[in-house]
Amino acid sequence: MDKPQISGDxxxxxxxxxxxxxxxxxxxxxxxxxxxSSSLTADLAISITEIVNNAILxxxxxxxKKLVTVTLKLGQDDVEVSIKxxxxxxxxxxxxxxxxxxxxxxxxxxxxxxVRSLMDSVDFRFTSGGTEVILxxxxxx
Amino acid sequence: xxxxxxEIDGVIVLEPKGKIMGGPDATLLHDMLHDFIDQNKKKVVxxxxxVEWMNSTGLGILISGLTTxxxxxxxLKLACxxxxxxSLLTITKLITVFENYDTVEDAVKSFK
Numbered sequence: 001m002d003k004p005q006i007s008g009d010x011x012x013x014x015x016x017x018x019x020x021x022x023x024x025x026x027x028x029x030x031x032x033x034x035x036x037s038s039s040l041t042a043d044l045a046i047s048i049t050e051i052v053n054n055a056i057l058x059x060x061x062x063x064x065k066k067l068v069t070v071t072l073k074l075g076q077d078d079v080e081v082s083i084k085x086x087x088x089x090x091x092x093x094x095x096x097x098x099x100x101x102x103x104x105x106x107x108x109x110x111x112x113x114x115v116r117s118l119m120d121s122v123d124f125r126f127t128s129g130g131t132e133v134i135l136x137x138x139x140x141x
Numbered sequence: 142x143x144x145x146x147x148e149i150d151g152v153i154v155l156e157p158k159g160k161i162m163g164g165p166d167a168t169l170l171h172d173m174l175h176d177f178i179d180q181n182k183k184k185v186v187x188x189x190x191x192v193e194w195m196n197s198t199g200l201g202i203l204i205s206g207l208t209t210x211x212x213x214x215x216x217l218k219l220a221c222x223x224x225x226x227x228s229l230l231t232i233t234k235l236i237t238v239f240e241n242y243d244t245v246e247d248a249v250k251s252f253k
Contacts, residue, residue: 017164024162042194042225049162050196099234107205110197110233117232 001067010071013052015060015085023052023070034074036139044079044137047115051083051133054111059087059131074139078120081135089126142166142192144173152184152249153177154220158191161199170199174206174217183215186248190221200235207239216240220248 004013004022011026013019024045031041052068060066066086073080096103098110115135116122125132142159155174161167177185185206192199207217218240222230230236242248 020162020164021160021166024160039225045160046162046194046196046229053163053196053198104234104238105204105208107201108197110200114197114229114232 002064009073010069012067012069013056014064015056015062015066015068016064017053017056020049020053020056024049027070027072030072030074031079031139034079034139036079040137040139043118044081044135047118047135047137048081048083050111050115051135055083055085055087055131055133058090059085061087077140078136078138081137082132083135084130084132086130089124089131092124142169144169146173146177149245149249150253152186152252153182154186154188154245154249156188156191160193161195161202163196163198167198167202171202171205174202175209178206178209178213178215183210183213184252185210185215185217186220186242186245187217188220188245189223189226192223192226194223194225195229200229200233203239204235216252218242218248218251220245 001014004011004019006026011023013023027045027048028041031044048070052070055068056062069084071082092112095109095112098113119135119137121136123134142157142161145156147154157170210217220242222241242251
């Protein structure tokens with residue numbers, strides 16, 4: 001696959017960060033159409049692009065033959081987002097806290113921390129085929 | 142993201158517009174920031190009024206610019222931070238690291 005493919009509530013992208021903007025556009029169009037507020041849409045778009053960026057760079061290691069699959073499940077009150085890569089996985093709890101004084105000026109290492117702050121829950125599933133990150137967020141007050 | 146810049150009283154004001162989420166758009170901001178540092182322009186303001194949001198890639202670029210400038214005797218300041226970005230700066234405690242002004246004019250004046 002040499003370009004993103006959209007099917008219903010799923011977008012599949014090759015491992016190239018050039019396609020982050022298309023993931024964002026897909027996510028924002030689906031959430032806006034579902035009547036999700038602009039602030040919550042931004043929180044979800046920030047979180048999804050964050051995880052997709054990690055999946056491309058760290059999971060699939062920029063291998064264009066490997067894909068990242070993003071699926072939105074929009075419910076009445078909440079949204080669940082699945083982001084799958086084909087990488088070897090990682091240990092989420094081994095990432096140093098970016099808010100420790102010693103790490104405050106680090107250029108990287110804030111992604112998962114930000115996503116955990118913005119979402120209601122973040123779960124990781126590691127399998128031989130890759131990593132799946134599942135985000136959940138209430139969309140009704 | 143689109144990026145423009147101007148110079149006011151010897152201070153470089155960078156004006157990104159859109160979203161800073163990684164990929165080639167983010168490289169633009171990083172490269173322009175470092176081009177000015179290479180030209181010995183050490184007083185920089187980033188006007189964030191037209192940035193809808195950024196993720197950790199954007200924050201990393203701001204930190205990279207700040208530390209490079211400070212290591213060279215300069216400073217990077219923020220102006221017109223939107224509510225969404227201020228919330229990210231607060232979550233990550235970077236609000237304590239950056240000088241942050243309500244207007245570009247105030248940020249520029251603070252260099253005097």
